[in-house]
Amino acid sequence: MAIVVFHVLVVDAAADMVNPMGPADSWQKDPKPPATIRVVTAYNVGDPRQTDDTPCISANGEDICKALSMGKKRCAANFVPLGTRLHVETVGVCLVTDRTHRRYRERVDIAMHKHEYQKARHFGRQRLMVEVIDTRR
Numbered sequence: 738m739a740i741v742v743f744h745v746l747v748v749d750a751a752a753d754m755v756n757p758m759g760p761a762d763s764w765q766k767d768p769k770p771p772a773t774i775r776v777v778t779a780y781n782v783g784d785p786r787q788t789d790d791t792p793c794i795s796a797n798g799e800d801i802c803k804a805l806s807m808g809k810k811r812c813a814a815n816f817v818p819l820g821t822r823l824h825v826e827t828v829g830v831c832l833v834t835d836r837t838h839r840r841y842r843e844r845v846d847i848a849m850h851k852h853e854y855q856k857a858r859h860f861g862r863q864r865l866m867v868e869v870i871d872t873r874r
Contacts, residue, residue, distance in 0.1 A: 771868075772824075772866055772867065772868035772869075773867060774866055774867075775843055775844060775867045776841075776843070776844045776845075776862060776863070776864060777828070777844070777862075777865045778846050778847070779847040779849050779856070779857040780848060780849065780857060781849050781850065781851050781853060781854050781857050782801045782802055782805060782848045782849065782850065782851060784854070792851075795811065796813075796819060796835045796836045797819040799811075801834060801835065802850075804834075805848060805849070806850075810828070810830060810832065810847075810848075811833075811835065811848040812831035812835070812847050813837045813845070813846040814837065814845045815841070815842045816842060816843055817833055818872055818873060819833055819834060819835075819836075820832070820833065820872075821870075821871065821872045822869075823845060823867055823869060823870065824867070824870055825867050826867070827863075827865060828847055830870060831845075845865075
């Protein structure tokens with residue numbers, strides 16, 4: 738007489754539909770992602786060629802032109818919530834108050850004054866270490 742053993746695999750339908758790359762808003766589950774090398778660029782706040790029809794107003798409603806004139810550092814990023822402070826190598830600490838185009842979801846874009854056009858062009862596109870200091874919820 739032969740004994741046959743069957744193994745039954747129970748699959749949860751909801752778990753089967755989990756995105757293997759992780760949720761798009763993974764920052765909600767991981768409050769402080771590790772420091773990592775990211776593409777960092779610069780843009781000129783107040784320049785309507787580089788922003789929308791309200792060039793000084795950021796995604797969180799702040800007047801970035803005024804913040805920059807007060808010596809504050811601002812940046813745009815999509816991989817963390819607005820209000821997050823990032824430490825960007827060679828730049829220092831900046832507050833995320835704006836968003837980049839959705840095709841640049843892993844990038845950090847440093848805000849510079851409108852009159853610093855050449856400085857922003859000279860900054861170019863760099864690969865720098867970026868660390869999340871804290872995340873505002």
